[in-house]
Amino acid sequence: MKKLINISVITFLFIVNLIITSSVSSQEKKQMPKAKEWKGKGEKIEFSSMPVMTIKDFLEGNKPSRKMTIWGTLNFPANASDKNVPAVVILHGGGGISEVEEHWMNVFNSIGLATFIVDSNWARKNCKKDNNFKKAVRYCNGTHRGMNRVIDGYGALELLSKHPRIDPNKIGCLGISLGARGCLYLNVKRFQKMWGTPGMDFAASVPMYPPCNVIFKEDDNITDTPIRIHVGELDTYFPFDSCVSYVERLKSKGKDVDIKVYPDTHHGFEAKISGKKSIKVKGHNDGRCYYEENSSLPVAEMNPEDVTIITQIGFNEWYGNATEKEKKKIFKYFNMRHKLGWRLPQIYHDKSCVSKSNTLVYNKESSAEAEKLVREFFTSTLLN
Numbered sequence: 001m002k003k004l005i006n007i008s009v010i011t012f013l014f015i016v017n018l019i020i021t022s023s024v025s026s027q028e029k030k031q032m033p034k035a036k037e038w039k040g041k042g043e044k045i046e047f048s049s050m051p052v053m054t055i056k057d058f059l060e061g062n063k064p065s066r067k068m069t070i071w072g073t074l075n076f077p078a079n080a081s082d083k084n085v086p087a088v089v090i091l092h093g094g095g096g097i098s099e100v101e102e103h104w105m106n107v108f109n110s111i112g113l114a115t116f117i118v119d120s121n122w123a124r125k126n127c128k129k130d131n132n133f134k135k136a137v138r139y140c141n142g143t144h145r146g147m148n149r150v151i152d153g154y155g156a157l158e159l160l161s162k163h164p165r166i167d168p169n170k171i172g173c174l175g176i177s178l179g180a181r182g183c184l185y186l187n188v189k190r191f192q193k194m195w196g197t198p199g200m201d202f203a204a205s206v207p208m209y210p211p212c213n214v215i216f217k218e219d220d221n222i223t224d225t226p227i228r229i230h231v232g233e234l235d236t237y238f239p240f241d242s243c244v245s246y247v248e249r250l251k252s253k254g255k256d257v258d259i260k261v262y263p264d265t266h267h268g269f270e271a272k273i274s275g276k277k278s279i280k281v282k283g284h285n286d287g288r289c290y291y292e293e294n295s296s297l298p299v300a301e302m303n304p305e306d307v308t309i310i311t312q313i314g315f316n317e318w319y320g321n322a323t324e325k326e327k328k329k330i331f332k333y334f335n336m337r338h339k340l341g342w343r344l345p346q347i348y349h350d351k352s353c354v355s356k357s358n359t360l361v362y363n364k365e366s367s368a369e370a371e372k373l374v375r376e377f378f379t380s381t382l383l384n
Helices: 026-031 055-060 099-110 138-144 147-161 178-185 189-195 240-252 315-321 324-340 364-383
Strands: 005-007 043-049 068-075 085-091 114-119 166-176 204-208 227-232 257-262 278-285 291-293 310-312 355-361
Touching: 043 147, 055 138, 055 147, 068 147, 085 099, 085 147, 085 178, 085 364, 099 114, 099 166, 099 364, 114 147, 147 166, 147 178, 147 189, 166 178, 166 364, 178 204, 178 227, 204 364, 227 240, 227 364, 240 257, 257 364, 310 315
Parallel strands: 005 278, 085 114, 085 166, 166 204, 204 227, 227 257
Antiparallel strands: 043 068, 068 114, 278 355, 291 310
């Protein structure tokens, strides 16, 4: 059995996507690696996006009073022409740009695709202070849970569509983890109407292990963008069958969507991280819970200013039948969370889906198969 390396916090993928604790110990803070800006090769190009928002504001279309500038790095393949070059926008995971995103950049450049790796984190590194959040994990990932990536994806698409060397009709999207949530849900017409430009669509989308465990209203009304989802059967960050169910719902609407489930495969399977094949991440993990958007919140027991808008599936039925004692027990924790200053979107009533760790494992066979399938998909949709 592979030895798992225990760490409290690691800057990779969307590790904090599932951390809902109301405090971080001094020991954890000491172990947290220093954040660094990615400075890979290529041309750095700025574009306009939004500051960190709560999911409630995102879902309700509440536009901030200010915008902010973020950036991406553009790379063209060798011997690329001066115009009509197809491209792929790459949206990173929660920890920032890593070996995984670099892997896909090299893959795409090698087959004739330009790449634009968006840095969604660095401009927002002071998001806690900038947004007056009393409590927040690094990059406020627990607050937005990847939905800011949707807006970043729209901004990157608009930017590249105006670039003199890029073919505006041949721009794809590949996202990793939280970035995959962006690549997946930016195709939802409801979100596109609120935050994007209706009619300006990606030509193809590849979400790599996106969190699909939230059912959003109207999330089955999507664009005609072909979508190919890739997930591991052993993923502990979210239940892989939630993506299978979502694909089935989209297929029933006649959409060109499919999913590849890799057996014996965990989260982050495409590349080693800092030379490590496997990593065990300790911390609160409610990612294997099933959620849905719930506009009936806040209920009477909650603070009226609570930004929670996602509840565990079955919450309304539980709430209608629960005793006052049962409600008091549940809301004591979530009300304390709000009082302490956390602005988190979800609430659960059944803790059986909650665990205390997550696992990341490089899988050579699954990585090779995914690379082959993604190459073929983007070749057919962007290069032909």
